Amino acid sequence: MNYLDEFKKFIFSHYLATGVRLTLGAIIPSLIFQHFGILGELIAFPLGTLLIGSTDSPGPYHRRRNSLLIAIATCFSVACITGLLRHFHFVVFIEIIVFGMFFSLVGVYGNRVNSIGLISLLVFVFNIDDHLSGDMVLRTAAIFSAGGMWYFILYMILQKLLPYKLIQQLLGENFVELGKLLSIKAGYYMAKPDYDALFNRMVHQQVILRENHENLREVLFKTREFVTESTTKSRILMLMFLDSIDLFERILNSQQNYANLHRAFGHTKILRMLGTYITWLSTEIQQIGLAVQSGFPAHSRHDLDEAIHRCQKAFEKMREQQMTHDNMEDYIMLRQILNSLQDITERVKKLHRASTYDTEVGKDYKMNVETDNFTPKQDYNPRILLDNISLKSSHFRHAVRITLGLLIGYTASLFFDLGHGYWILLTIVTIMKPAFSITKQRNLHRIGGTILGVTSGFLFLYLIHDNTALFVLMMLSMILAYSFLKVNYFVASTAITLYVLLSFNFLNPQHITAVLQDRVIDTVIGSVIAYFVSSYVLPVWEHSQINQYMREALRANRRYFDLVAAKFTGKTLDINQLKLYRKDAIIAMANLSDNFQKMLSEPKRKQMKMEEYHQFVATSHMLTSYIASLSTYAQTLDYPQFSVEFEMMIRQIDRQLQAAMDLLEGKTTTVVEVTRESLPKNQKLLDLLTTRKKEIKELGIEKADLSPSRRMISDLKTINGLFELISTITIDEIKILQKIKPVNAH
Incomplete structure (x- = not known):
């Protein structure tokens, strides 16, 4: 690894740009408020900037603009409702159920909407107790929204000044x-x-x-x-x-x-x-x-x-x-x-x-x-949300887990004397994800990052007594936190803990020891709740979904192969269609790989037939690669005199691909016969190769290279070899699926 290049990549990345933008967006107004002695009263302003800004993910200008405005309006409503009703505990339980289910379930509309739902839940958690707003609920909600609007204005200005920077x-x-x-x-x-x-x-x-x-x-x-x-x-x-x-x-x-x-x-x-x-x-x-x-x-x-x-x-x-x-x-x-x-x-x-x-x-x-x-298409029809209200939906199961985790966390904060009990709920909301493997990883990173952040924070406060140095350290921690939030959660969690402790030290230095203790205790409690809920409450294990990804990968590869192979039978190749099918095949292949990688992080008792699944992922990658190689020749070469021979090979490969699909769908009638059938020989090519070998043997390489058929034989041998490799890989996939089928037959 070239560490200098890695550093340059980070320095110029949109991740660091996001971290700097969010940090400056929060720090600049905070310094102004501190100068006039009103930061304590307006602390919701920089919080609004940070939370609303966190929903701003890369995308087209109009989508980023609209999502920011929707996030501001949604968070204002949630802050008002939560703040006005927080003294009625039974109402808070109802809010947890309603908000927990709704804001988790909106993830069906994609990552951008999911981020708005997550931030809305965080705003709900921040307003459950009166540490933020006291009795001035509407005023605090307005200040929070003003902080969000400040980020929106900052985004609009930067977009006009640097329209191509994100690209x-x-x-x-x-x-x-x-x-x-x-x-x-x-x-x-x-x-x-x-x-x-x-x-x-x-x-x-x-x-x-x-x-x-x-x-x-x-x-x-x-x-x-x-x-x-x-x-x-x-x-x-x-x-x-x-x-x-x-x-x-x-x-x-x-x-x-x-x-x-x-x-x-x-x-x-x-x-x-x-x-x-x-x-x-x-x-x-x-x-x-x-x-x-x-x-x-x-x-x-x-x-x-x-x-x-x-x-x-x-x-x-x-x-x-x-x-x-x-x-x-x-x-x-x-x-x-x-x-x-x-x-x-x-x-x-x-x-x-x-x-x-x-x-x-x-x-x-x-x-x-x-x-x-x-371009990725996202349908925002309400019917999609309603259709996912079912235990068959992984999104619905995740929403149930989030809601139950919040209910348990809130109950724990009521029964135990915790100075910052809402940190338990923050931990649960930020850790729990639909996939168990990601939840498990974030859990470990959250606990490890919190402990490291608290330890380093204590050392910095003990060793450094200059407020300017501590302020610079806090700014650097904020930049790191929001730069690594989507790259490395351990680094982000460490940096978030550090800057939270340093900011508490500026606002209320007398209680910093209690804050240190609360941060660790609340994080551990939240992490334990998140782990047990994600493990035992309606878990969605990756092996239950891998059949779907395998079908999609096989179907995409078959479409890709059929389009490319048709060129060798004399049909015209549609380049636009080729690029579309290539994209679909690569996405399906990456989704299958991602699913398998998540399976590796799940409990051993849930890892069934891992060797066979690994083999299928490997063969799927090779199949896509060989079809892509074939497409290169399909775009540049044309040997119509061999179309009959290629057509026979293509027909056989199609039968093999169909047999693999039948196996995945529980139909096994033709599988045995297909695996025993060999790929038809390309007799014309074999004759050419025999002639070419004879030329080399009798004339020597130098004279044989003058033969006009030399380039054609090289191309045809490679194309024929690719068809043979595709056929071999497809038969391998059939054999792998025959081993997997007893576990996943439907």
Whole structure:
């Protein structure tokens, strides 16, 4: 890991920008109020800024604007209702049930609405006792909303001043993560690669990239300046994003049979040479990402033309000296890898030029995708909420768990003499998530972060007596807290605890020891409640949902394969449809991987058939990769004279894919017969290969290379090999599903 590049990535990221924006938004008015001696009375103002600002997640301008206004109105209403009725405990219990269920269940409308629901619950918790508003409920609610409006104004100003900044931050991060994916690929070419470890890292990286792509699609394709009213800068940013998607597919479809590759060339230097060059390419892509984030042009660290030329010369020399008619097919595979690297090199060079925002780069740009098909769609029909009021809904089960946790936490705060009992409820609300694995992880991070934050806070207060130094420390803690809130909850929890303690020290230094104790005790109580409720109350275990993700992945791969394969039977390839099906396949693959990763964090008693599920995830990734490789050839090559042979192979693969789908759906009538059927041989290609081997044997490589059929045979051998790999992988999936089926038959 290059720690300097990681630091640069963080410095220029939207995460740090969010942390700084929220911190300054809260601190600036607080300093003004402190100057006039009214901060104690108006403490709800910076709290409103922080909470309302927390709902502001990356997205199109109009969605961010509308969600902030809705959050302000919703939180004002909740603060008024809670504050006016908090002295009636039986009414508070009713509010917990109503608010707990409703604000948790609105998560069915997506992450943006879910964040508004979460903040509304936090506002409810803050107003349960009178520590914040006393008897001036409406006044405090108005001050809180004013703090939210101040953040809204700040957001509007920054949006006008820096309209492209968020795009640059997200796009730059996308390139950095893309570079990391390529660096993982480089590991396959090094000596004695750990295939399982590399695969797991690739799966994790692809999940990250899937999330980045979704955010970028929503922001770019739903922003008028990028679609209809484009400037040079917006055109180039859009061009870079579309190129990044194509580059991602190119990296994805460079999947090889690495065991065969090492068997054939592991004793030579060529694989390590290629691995080093791929590492260089990954560094270049990450540098482009950092440049896009910072707004400065990217500068190449390596001479890519010279490096790829050396790789090609080494290949040609080795081919000339060591290739025979027996190992010809291994060299075809190696040549395809070089062709792929050459293509990636040209794309990287193009992206380097694009980072300069030269008008020449973007002048020929045309939007060639139907943006509506590529943006995440969210339906806000009330019917969706009503349909989820069922124990079959994971959202409803989560809402029940949240509500029960709050009821238990509130009861505990009434029966035990706790100075800040509402911290118990805050812990429960912030820790509990729909997935048990995330709740478990956040629970550990919350307890660990709180203990570390309290310990470090005590040490800072004991050792530092200068208020200016403590104030700077508090600001840095706030920035870290809100920068890492969605990246690393342990760091965020530590920083939040630290800045809360430091702020209490400024407001009420006499009671800081009691605050330290309350923070730890209340957090532990809340965490214990959250753990037991999430474990034993209507839990939704990931293995109960994995069949659905497996079906979606298989269905998406089949659609993707059918569209690509049809080109080899003589049909026209719809590029727009290809990109849409590619996106669907990659999203389905990432969702399946994410689900499996969550399964690994669940209790051992719930981890059934993990080896088989892991194998299915691995084969699904390989299947998508091989189809993506096939699509590259479908877009550039056309060999209609082989359409009959390819059509027979495609028909057989389709039967295999249908058999796998039948197994998932509990239909097993044709499975046995399909697994016994072999893929039809491409006799025309076999005849060509026999002729080619004969030419090499009789004429030698130099003269045989003059044959006009050389390039065609190389392409056809690769295409045919991809069909064979897809067929083999599909049969493997059928066999895996036969092992899983007894557990998950419906």
